Amino acid sequence: MRIWFNQSFSMRNVVRRIVAERPQVQLFLSAVDAQAPVRDVAPVFWLEPARGAVDYTNWLLETAVTHGIDILVPQRGKLGVARGLDRFAAAGIRVHLAADADTLELLDDKAAFANSLAGDPYLCPTRVVTTAAAFEDAVSAMAGLGGAACVKPRRGVYGAGYWTLDADRPLAHLADPDARRIAPEVYAASLRRAEELGEPFSLLVMEYLPGQEASVDIVADRGAVMLAAARIKLDANRQRILTRHALIAHATGLVRRHGLHGAINVQYKQDRRGEWRILEINARAAGGASYCDEVGIPFCTTWIDAVMGKARPFTADIDAEIIAVTRAERRVEPAIQKELATASQA
Numbered sequence: 001m002r003i004w005f006n007q008s009f010s011m012r013n014v015v016r017r018i019v020a021e022r023p024q025v026q027l028f029l030s031a032v033d034a035q036a037p038v039r040d041v042a043p044v045f046w047l048e049p050a051r052g053a054v055d056y057t058n059w060l061l062e063t064a065v066t067h068g069i070d071i072l073v074p075q076r077g078k079l080g081v082a083r084g085l086d087r088f089a090a091a092g093i094r095v096h097l098a099a100d101a102d103t104l105e106l107l108d109d110k111a112a113f114a115n116s117l118a119g120d121p122y123l124c125p126t127r128v129v130t131t132a133a134a135f136e137d138a139v140s141a142m143a144g145l146g147g148a149a150c151v152k153p154r155r156g157v158y159g160a161g162y163w164t165l166d167a168d169r170p171l172a173h174l175a176d177p178d179a180r181r182i183a184p185e186v187y188a189a190s191l192r193r194a195e196e197l198g199e200p201f202s203l204l205v206m207e208y209l210p211g212q213e214a215s216v217d218i219v220a221d222r223g224a225v226m227l228a229a230a231r232i233k234l235d236a237n238r239q240r241i242l243t244r245h246a247l248i249a250h251a252t253g254l255v256r257r258h259g260l261h262g263a264i265n266v267q268y269k270q271d272r273r274g275e276w277r278i279l280e281i282n283a284r285a286a287g288g289a290s291y292c293d294e295v296g297i298p299f300c301t302t303w304i305d306a307v308m309g310k311a312r313p314f315t316a317d318i319d320a321e322i323i324a325v326t327r328a329e330r331r332v333e334p335a336i337q338k339e340l341a342t343a344s345q346a
Contacts, residue, residue, distance in 0.1 A: 003071045003307060004064060006048065007031040007038055011075070013290035016041045017300035025304060028069065040331060057084050064093050071096060073262065073307055075284055079104050096262055096307050098283030103258050107281050110204050111154050117278065122250055122268070124277035125207045128154070130200070132191035138205035139165055139184045147272050148208040151187065153201075163187065164208055209277055211270025216251035217288035218266065219302045219311065223259040225252045227302045227314040231288045234321070241288070241295050243318045247276060254281060263289060263303050295320040 003025055005011060015029060015038055029042035032051060039045045049059060057080035064072055072088065073096045074081045081088070082101035089095075098104065106112050117123040125145060127138040135151070142149035148166040152159075165184040167173060173182040194201055213233040219226045230245035251266040263285035268276045285303070292299035297318055305311040 001071065001308065002026045002028060002067070002069050003073060003304070004028040004030070004067075004069045005073045006060065006075055006077065007036060010037055011285075012037040012041055013293075014285065014300045014303075017290075017293055018304050019043060021298075021301050022304050025308070028067070030063075057081055061087055061091060061093070064088070065091050069093055071307060078283065079108075098262050098264060099258055099260055103260075104283060106258075107283055108155055110152070110156075110280065111202065113280065114204070120278070122276060122278040124209065124271070124279070127205045129203050129205055132188050132195055135191055135203065135205060136184070136188050139188075142205065142207050145207060147210075149184070149205055150208040151203050151205050154204060165205075166208065207271060207277075209269040209271050209279075211272070211274060214247055214268045214270075214276065215286060215288055216245075216247050216266040216268070217286060217292055217299060218251060218255055218260075218264040219299060219306055220255050220260050220262065220264055221306045221311050222261050223256050225255055225313075226306060226311045227292075227297065227299060228252055229288065229292050229297050229299070229318065231291060237324050238321060239291060239324070240321045241291055241297070241318065242320075243297065243314075243316065250278070262306060263299075291322055294322055 005028070007029060011029065015027065018025065018027060019041065027042065028044045028046065029038050030046035030048050031038060032048045034047050046063070056077045060072065060074070060077065060081065061084070071094045072081070078097055079101060081095060082097055082104055085095055099107070106116060111128040114123065114126045125142065127134070127141065129135045129138050139149045148164065150162065150164045153161040163173070163180050163182045165182060165187060167181040167183040170183050170186050173186065191201065215231045216228060217231060218228045228243065228248045228251065230242045230247050232240040232242070234240055247268055254266065255264055260283065265282040265284065265286035265288065267279040267282065269279055271277055289299045289303070295318055296316070298314060302311050302314060
């Protein structure tokens with residue numbers, strides 16, 4: 001059986017684990033970057049066309065047909081594939097998506113997702129703003145709750161566009177841009193300028209959450225949870241991973257509600273009172289996939305087993321602390337075949 005993952009995050013450790021523990025699977029990987037770390041461990045690696053160079057969904061379909069792919073597990077371009085599932089089915093290609101097109105749209109739209117959680121005790125106080133005046137009102141409302149505010153785009157990934165609105169100097173964001181802190185009045189001035197230029201925006205103003213971060217890493221089979229682990233980020237290097245935690249019940253409930261499938265990551269953060277608030281659902285695997293495996297939670301193999309229709313629930317009680325270690329590896333091209341150019345021309 002030929003299974004193809006198109007890469008959207010670093011899958012090096014995931015692929016290494018699957019290749020070692022499920023050698024019967026014919027695994028194919030692709031990425032836009034010819035030097036992507038996954039290249040070294042992928043049994044077959046394809047170079048994808050540059051972003052925007054082709055119709056990506058068409059390219060996926062044509063390449064899958066050309067190379068006899070049985071199962072496609074999209075990690076990028078998911079919405080386009082979801083809207084064209086009938087074309088893949090007609091070609092005899094099974095597609096494993098995290099959700100249908102409407103649900104993927106919901107998870108991508110942070111405002112719509114927040115609205116869908118109305119009444120949920122884990123929902124963070126949130127306002128959607130499309131004008132500078134509404135932004136200033138929202139920031140004042142958050143201050144009235146006793147805490148600072150933060151802002152982020154309605155759509156975006158990996159924290160792009162996030163700012164904490166608590167800087168007390170107008171040039172603070174220029175002096176230390178990596179801190180992602182800006183004075184509210186400076187941000188508001190930029191919004192007013194955007195309005196003058198006719199540049200639309202849609203933003204979420206939220207209560208700033210200063211506490212610990214946590215993720216729940218899940219493997220699901222059409223809404224049925226096969227494996228779930230909470231990952232508490234203790235500091236920059238240490239994480240605690242548990243299969244028994246209050247956040248797991250909340251996250252798995254959302255997975256069942258939306259019928260999610262495959263590798264899923266649900267992110268949370270504590271507010272100033274220590275209460276957990278949900279940030280988002282990522283319809284993809286996260287770094288916890290590899291951390292889980294390191295403490296005896298078989299995330300990667302359960303994921304590939306779900307793709308093959310053979311996943312079994314993992315119910316063991318795990319509570320372990322792990323330290324992230326950076327280890328240099330010499331890059332050596334493996335002896336197995338690599339297809340770096342042919343796929344981009346398929």
